[in-house]
Amino acid sequence: MPTRPSITLRPFHEADTAFFTGLATDERVTRFVGDGRPWAPQAIQDRLRAALQQQPVEQGGAVRWFIAEEEGEAVGLVVTTRCDAGVEIGYWVSPQHWGRGVAGAMVDLAVATVPDVYGRVRLIAWAAPANTASTRLLTRRGFELEASQDGLDRYVLAHTQ
Ligand SMILES: CC(C)(COP(=O)(O)OP(=O)(O)OC[C@H]1O[C@@H](n2cnc3c(N)ncnc32)[C@H](O)[C@@H]1OP(=O)(O)O)[C@@H](O)C(=O)NCCC(=O)NCCS
Known part of the structure; x- marks a missing residue:
């Protein structure tokens, strides 16, 4: 049996810009994200600015990003965003x-971390139905398919604690 990866989450810093840019410009990563294409430099800049701005977490649109590390190396990104219905999470490996099992470990850590940051909220994740690894890891963790919109499925975890 493969061993579970030992993953930790820490806040995203400006020094992680190159890691994020590498993910956002990799078509394997963006295939099921946004319009499916690698991100243009302006989009990367805009998202980075929002991530580093540290807008108060009570405000709609506030974001907090986290880097997933394994043995001191960045292996993934968790994105959390305050929305009307709760907090949306996204995860890139x-x-x-x-x-x-890196993404699974990241989502487990995100489920534990989000209440510390935002309080007790509903967790929401959007996944393309064809993104099998993503939909599988969500349903395995108790997220329920709530609705579909614009070709994406909206999964909700009602209680994070
Ligand atoms: C989706 C993504 C995060 C999965 O990351 P990962 O670290 O490979 O996922 P895990 O290894 O934790 O696997 C998650 C589950 O999917 C399964 N899985 C992994 N790859 C799979 C594949 N190609 N097909 C079917 N199932 C797969 C795993 O077996 C696991 O299920 P289990 O818990 O029942 O064993 C990764 O592919 C990625 O970063 N994709 C690009 C960004 C993205 O699409 N993010 C999600 C939308 S925000």
Whole structure:
């Protein structure tokens, strides 16, 4: 049996810009994100600015990003965003680390961390139905399919604690 990866989450810093840019410009990573294409430099800049701004977490649109590390190396990114219905989470793993349970560990840590940051909220995740690894890891963790919109499924975890 493969061992579970030992993953930690820490806040995203400006020094993580190159890691984020590498993910956002990798078509394997963006395939099921946004319009499916690698991100343009302006989009990367806009998202980075929002992530580093540290808008108060009570405000709609406030974001907090986290870097997932394994043995001191960045292997993934967790994105959390305050929305009307709760907090949306997104998760990206470097392709060389896919299929080892990294995303599963990241989502477990995000479920534990989000209440510390935002309080007790509903957790929401959007996934393309064809993104099998994503939909599988959500349903395995108790997220329920709530609705579909614009080709994406909206999963909700009602209680984070
Ligand atoms: C989706 C993504 C996060 C999965 O990361 P990962 O670290 O490979 O996922 P895990 O290894 O934790 O696997 C999650 C589950 O999917 C399964 N899985 C992994 N790869 C799979 C594949 N290609 N097909 C089917 N199932 C797969 C795993 O077996 C696991 O299920 P289990 O818990 O029942 O064993 C990763 O592919 C990625 O970063 N994709 C690009 C960004 C993205 O689409 N993010 C999600 C939308 S925000």
